[in-house]
Amino acid sequence: MPDTGADDLHVPVLVVGGGAAGLTASMLLSRMGVGSLLVSASPTTSDLPKAHVLNQRAMEIMRDVGLAEAIYAASTPARQMAYSGWYVGLAGEGADYGRRVAVMEAWGAGGRSPEWAAASAERQANLPQMRLEPRLRARAEELAPGRVRFHQELTAFAQDADGVTATVTDLGSGASYRVRARYLLGCDGGRTVGPALGVRLEGLRDVTRMVSFHLSADLSRWARDPEVLIRWLGLPDLGAGGVLVPMGPDRWGPESEEWAFHLHYGLEDVRALDDEAVLADLRTALGLGAADLSVHRISRWAVEGVTADRFRVGRVFLAGDAAHRQPPTGGLGLTSAMHDVQNLAWKLAAVLGGHAGEELLDTYEPERRPTAAANVRRSLENAFNQLAISALLGARPGDPPEENWRRVRRLWSDDPADAEFRRAFRRTVAAQSMEFDGLGVEFGYTYNASGAVVPDGTPPPENPDPIRLYQPAARPGHPLPHAWLENPETPENLEDGDGRRLPLAQLVRPGRFLLVAGEDGHAWCEAAAKIAARADLPLDAVRIGHLDGDYRDVRSTWTRWRGHSPAGAVLVRPDRFVAWRSPGGTDTPGATLARALETLLHRTPDHPGR
Numbered sequence: 055m056p057d058t059g060a061d062d063l064h065v066p067v068l069v070v071g072g073g074a075a076g077l078t079a080s081m082l083l084s085r086m087g088v089g090s091l092l093v094s095a096s097p098t099t100s101d102l103p104k105a106h107v108l109n110q111r112a113m114e115i116m117r118d119v120g121l122a123e124a125i126y127a128a129s130t131p132a133r134q135m136a137y138s139g140w141y142v143g144l145a146g147e148g149a150d151y152g153r154r155v156a157v158m159e160a161w162g163a164g165g166r167s168p169e170w171a172a173a174s175a176e177r178q179a180n181l182p183q184m185r186l187e188p189r190l191r192a193r194a195e196e197l198a199p200g201r202v203r204f205h206q207e208l209t210a211f212a213q214d215a216d217g218v219t220a221t222v223t224d225l226g227s228g229a230s231y232r233v234r235a236r237y238l239l240g241c242d243g244g245r246t247v248g249p250a251l252g253v254r255l256e257g258l259r260d261v262t263r264m265v266s267f268h269l270s271a272d273l274s275r276w277a278r279d280p281e282v283l284i285r286w287l288g289l290p291d292l293g294a295g296g297v298l299v300p301m302g303p304d305r306w307g308p309e310s311e312e313w314a315f316h317l318h319y320g321l322e323d324v325r326a327l328d329d330e331a332v333l334a335d336l337r338t339a340l341g342l343g344a345a346d347l348s349v350h351r352i353s354r355w356a357v358e359g360v361t362a363d364r365f366r367v368g369r370v371f372l373a374g375d376a377a378h379r380q381p382p383t384g385g386l387g388l389t390s391a392m393h394d395v396q397n398l399a400w401k402l403a404a405v406l407g408g409h410a411g412e413e414l415l416d417t418y419e420p421e422r423r424p425t426a427a428a429n430v431r432r433s434l435e436n437a438f439n440q441l442a443i444s445a446l447l448g449a450r451p452g453d454p455p456e457e458n459w460r461r462v463r464r465l466w467s468d469d470p471a472d473a474e475f476r477r478a479f480r481r482t483v484a485a486q487s488m489e490f491d492g493l494g495v496e497f498g499y500t501y502n503a504s505g506a507v508v509p510d511g512t513p514p515p516e517n518p519d520p521i522r523l524y525q526p527a528a529r530p531g532h533p534l535p536h537a538w539l540e541n542p543e544t545p546e547n548l549e550d551g552d553g554r555r556l557p558l559a560q561l562v563r564p565g566r567f568l569l570v571a572g573e574d575g576h577a578w579c580e581a582a583a584k585i586a587a588r589a590d591l592p593l594d595a596v597r598i599g600h601l602d603g604d605y606r607d608v609r610s611t612w613t614r615w616r617g618h619s620p621a622g623a624v625l626v627r628p629d630r631f632v633a634w635r636s637p638g639g640t641d642t643p644g645a646t647l648a649r650a651l652e653t654l655l656h657r658t659p660d661h662p663g664r
Contacts, residue, residue: 062231062232062233062234063091063231063232063233063234064233064234064235065089065090065091065201065233065234065235066088066089066090066235066236066237066402066406067079067083067088067089067090067091067235067236067237067238067239067402067406068090068091068093068218068220068233068235068237068238068239069083069090069091069092069093069238069239069241070092070093070094070208070238070239070240070241070242070246070247071092071094071240071241071242071243071374071376072092072093072094072096072099072187072191072202072204073094073099073100073183073187073241073243073374073375073391074105074183074186074187074190074374074388074391074392075241075373075374075375075376075391075392075394075395076092076094076239076241076242076374076395077092077099077187077190077191077193077194077202078115078119078190078391078392078395078396079092079239079241079373079395079398079399080092080194080197080198080201080202081119081121081190081193081194081197082115082118082119082395082396082399082400082564083399083402083403084194084197084198085118085119085197085564085565086399086400086403086564086565086628087403087407087565088399088402088403088406088407089198089201090198090201091201091203091233091235092194092198092201092202092203093203093206093207093208093222093233094203094204094205094206094242095205095206095207095208095225095242095245096204096205097204097205097225098204098205099184099187099188099190099191099204100183100184100187101184101351102183102184102266102268102351102353103182103183103184103266103268103299103301103314104182104183104184104382104388105182105183105382105385105387105388106180106181106182106183106186106299106314106385106388107161107178107179107180107385107388107389108125108129108178108179108180108181108186108385108388108389109161109178109385109389109496109497110162110170110173110174110176110177110178110496110497111174111389111392111393111496111497111533112388112389112392112393113125113174113176113177113178113179114174114176114559114630115392115393115396116179117176117560118564119193119197120193121189121190121193122176124189125179125181125186125189126179128181128185128189128302128303129179129180129181130179130180130181130283130300130302130306130307131164131306131307132164132165132177133164133280133281134164134280134281134283134300134306134307135160135161135164135178135180135283136159136160136163136164136166136281136282136283137157137158137159137160137163137279137281137282137283138157138158138160138282138283138284138285138286138486138490139154139156139157139158139279139282139284139285139286140154140155140156140157140285140286140287140288140443140447140483141153141154141155141285141286141287141288142155142287142288142290142447142448142462143287143288143289143290143291143339143340143341144273144276144277144285144287144298144339144340144341144342145275145276145340145341145342146291146341150459150463151341152276152278153466154279155447155465155466155479156479156480156483157279157282158483158484158486158487158490158491159490159491160283160284160490160491161178161385161490161491162177162178162493164177164178164281165177165178169493169523169524170493172526172536172611173493173497173524173526173536174497174536174557174559175536175538175557175559175560180283182301182302182314183388184268185301185302185303191204203222205224205225205226206222206223206224206225207222207223207225208220208221208222208242208246208247209221209222209223209230211238211247211250211370213238213368213369213370216236217234217235217236217237217369218234218235218236218237218238218369218370219232219233219234220232220233220234220235220238221233236369236406237369237370237371237402237415238369238370238371239370239371239372239373239395239398240370240371240372240373240376241372241373241374241375241376241391241395242376243374243375243376244362244372244375244376244377244379245376247370247372247376248362248372248376248377251364251367251370252367253362253363253364253367253372254362254363255360255361255362255363255379256360256361256362256363257358257359257360257361257430258358258359258360258434259356259358259360260321260356260357260358261356261357261358261359261381261434261437262318262319262320262321262356262357262437262441263318263319263320263321263323263326263354263355263356263357264316264317264318264319264354264355264356264357265316265317265319265326265332265352265353265354266314266315266316266317266352266353266354266355267314267315267316267317267332267336267349267351267352268301268312268313268314268349268350268351268353269312269313269314269315269336269347269348269349269350270311270312270313270347270348270350271313271340271342271346271347271348272346273298273308273310273313273340274308274309276341277298277300277307277308277310278308279308280307280308281307282307283299283300284297284298284299285297285298285299286440286443286444286447287339287447288443288444288446288447288448288449288462289338289339289447289448289449290447290448290449290455290458290459290461290462291338291339291455291458292317292335292338292339292449292451292455293448293449293450293451293452293453293455293458294317294318294319294335294339294444294449294451295317295318295440295441295443295444295447295449296315296316296317296318296339297314297315297316298313298314298315298340299313299314299315299316300312300313301313301314312350315336315339315340317332317335317336317339318441318444318449320451321356323451326354327354329352332352333349333352336349357381357437358379358380358381359379359380359381359430359431359433359434359437360378360379360380360430361377361378361423361426361427361430362376362377362378362423364419365377365418365419365422365423365426366415366416366418366419371398371415371418373391373394373395373398373422374390374391374394374395375387375391377394377422377423377426378390378426378427378429378430379430380429380430380433380434381433381434381436381437382433383433383436383437383440383489384429384432384433384436384489384492384495386429386432386433386495386496387429387433389496390425390426390429393422393425394422394426396629397418397421397422397629398415398418398422399565400565400627400628400629401414401415401417401418401506402415403565403628404565404592404655407565407592408590409589409590409591409592409655409657410655410656410657411655411656411657411658412656413505413656414505414506414654414655414656416505417504417505417506420503420504420505421501421504421506424503425499425501428495428499429495432488432492432495432521435488436486436488436489439482439485439486439488439489440486440489442482443479443482443483443486446461446462446465446475446478446479446482447462448461448462464476465479487522488521488522491522492521492522493522493523493524494517494519494520494521494522494523494524494525495520495521496524497524497533498517498520498523498524498525498533499533500514500531500532500533500631501531501631502514502530502531504531505653505654505656506627506633506654507530507531507631507632507633507634507654508530508633508634508650508653508654509530509531510529510530510634510635510636510637512529512617514527514529515527515529526615527615527617528612528615528616528617528618528624528632528635529617529632529635530632530633530634530635531631531632532631532632533630533631533632534558534559534562534626534630534631534632535558535611535612535615535616536557536558536559536611537557537558537598537607537609537611537612537615538555538556538557538558538608538609538611539555539556539557539558539561539598539605539606539607539608539612540554540555540605540606540608541554541605541606542602542603542605542606555608558570558598558612559630561594561596561605562626562628562630563594563628564628565592565628566592566593566594566628567591567592567593567594567625567626567627567628567633567651568593568594568595568596568625568626569582569593569594569595569596569623569624569625569626569647570595570596570597570598570612570616570623570624570625570626571595571596571597571598571622571623572597572598572599572603572616572618572619572620572621572622572623573597573598573599573600573601573602573603573620574599574602574619574620574621574639575597575620575621575622575623575639576597577621577639577640577643578595578623578636578639578643578647579595579596579597580643581643581644581646581647581648582594582595582647583595584644585644585647585648585651589651591651592628593651598612599613599620600613617635617637618635618636618637618638619637619638619639621638621639622635622636622637622638622639623635623636623647624636625647625650625651625654627654633650633654634650634654
């Protein structure tokens, strides 16, 4: 039962909001030994399909909290999320309904793309938020029993120099209690915490209006491509565009039992507000009768791209939709929310554990806000290009259906006069690789202008296409490159799948720094051990090389990207970003490493934590 009455509840961190951001924050804090209380005004987790793509970095976080395998088991099978496709409608009289006019590999082609496999040991997953969030909640409750409370609303809060005092009301009983926390994390979608602090969301609003349907139907006769995850439909009969996504839960692809369908409306189109009108449009869009569809839920939302003007106000931090909102094109909203709290959780743990000065928390906003703003821009660009594709597929509201059909049939006509139209269409579709092949956006973002990174003076690696191409580098501010490692005590020539090889990323344990030295970096490891013991720092150390070390770099991948000699080293933050690098050895490894840690953690030698 929740604490109620006159007694205050004291916790290090109060998390407000029970969506993906809040639940991930709760799990990460628990894994780092930080106590927290999560409250959510909602009676339960989301019952909407909403976001569904989990990128590789998000799956690394899910690995950290012990959920990766459960999510993969429930997710769309890899072979059925390898492509996105564009079609003219779904079903209807005549051969042109359901015609596929373009297809594109999506998100690493279900794990088959070598570039995506080289970026991470994890692959993309696809699990609708309505099925993901209950799993997040169950795991959060397992890690923090009694401290994940739904149907309990933050009704007031105030902060002072030492913490935050909040009032929480149990919406079931009406009873209220007070919570005293060192810090408050607002993951409430911008409903309460941000507005109370005067935080503004800046950017584009009301780009277009969407109506979403969660429905059950047997679409296997028409959705015939089992490898396609998302179907983008041009709808000449409606002059609109639609998006059809399988929802599982037990079968996927054409055999999926449930589907989400998203239908575009103009901002001034009053039909979008009428349930009977949008249901009629749904049947027209899919070419099916009422008996063929069972609609569970209709929801309405506006496409927007906004970023909060501040991510921190005193002892209050904003994350997820409270800090940024973007179109779903690219799947960057849900995953960005998880990356927000991953960035913040280890910093809170370091400060609360006495390992860092409070100034470390000042690095959250300069690291995450530019990254989130870039993701918002990318998502908007993805959305605008999809709208351009839809227009070429007959989605022009106001034009009569026969005109829309005449236009779209130019894509497969034999008339030489239509050749330029077809080339323009193919080029517009090809540009959508910025959404479905955006590995540089998803994995390549960096934290360079930050007080939690020590620059080493090296230039960033050249990258001819930062959206589509990810260029690994163990440079300060960059994500830790992926490499498969092998314990030299085990037999040679083992396959990755036998459990004896592990990815370098898994050596970074929750809330702990990792010093990775070269094969000749014994002195760095000895210095790290002494500093960890003397200062009680969460710091581990290993040597990695192709011929020698605590782990063998079996494919010389780490050797390629590490950017230092066999006697050098890099320091990796708990969120797997490189924080510091030494190109070689030094006569004073202890002092050199200590200075780097003091800079990163905002410590002083005689006053390490505050």
